[in-house]
Amino acid sequence: MRIGIDFDNTIACYDGVFHAAALEKGLIPASLGRDKNSVRDHLNNSGRKDDFTELQGYVYGERMELVSTYPGLAGFVAAARGAGHTLFIVSHKTKHPILGPKHDMHAAARGFLSAQRLLGPNADQIDPANVFFEITKEEKVARAAELRCDVFIDDLPEILAMQGFPAGMRRILFDPEGQFAGSNGFDRLTSWAAIAADLNRERV
Structure with missing residues (x-):
């Protein structure tokens, strides 16, 4: 086949990866849920949608060793x-x-x-x-x-x-x-x- x-x-x-990268950049509190959606929702609801978009590029382009x-x-x-x-x-x-x-x-x-x-x-x-x-x-x-x-x-x-x-x-x-x-x-x-x-x- x-x-x-x-x-x-x-x-x-990517389990835990976006949380680790966002903490590294000081974008989220450590107590936030470790899943990607929690990070995304936190930033979007804080009026920082662009921060999440840039975070995705950072993970996918520079921090794949975390994956x-x-x-x-x-x-x-x-x-x-x-x-x-x-x-x-x-x-x-x-x-x-x-x-x-x-x-x-x-x-x-x-x-x-x-x-x-x-x-x-x-x-x-x-x-x-x-x-x-x-x-x-x-x-x-x-x-x-x-x-x-x-x-x-x-x-x-x-x-x-x-x-x-x-x-x-x-x-x-x-x-x-x-x-x-x-x-x-x-x-x-x-x-x-x-x-x-x-x-x-x-x-x-």
């Missing part, structure tokens, strides 16, 4: 490659932040993938040539269609619901926090171990 995988909040896990992969992701990659599947990373993000220093966020994401040893020539890694960062959601979907993905894994229902994916493509909603229990039309799975087991059953 040809499997497409989103990057942000699907491969890259981890979701548990089981490396095991999934190794198992999928071992089963003969071709893996692609297809994501959308602007190349440079809207506000603040002009970090190359595409290069930072690739650097993160390399640091996590997910990219390379080995049998348990993803070919670096199979990594695509597009500027818009529409370009992301078009890339998945061009790659003829049989399966696409993403954390956002609205992405999976977009028109333009290959006909018959299976859509897996990665939902580790259980936010989308009522979502219809997608195969909702809550961990990379569950996705690996599911695709292995499908192969058998």
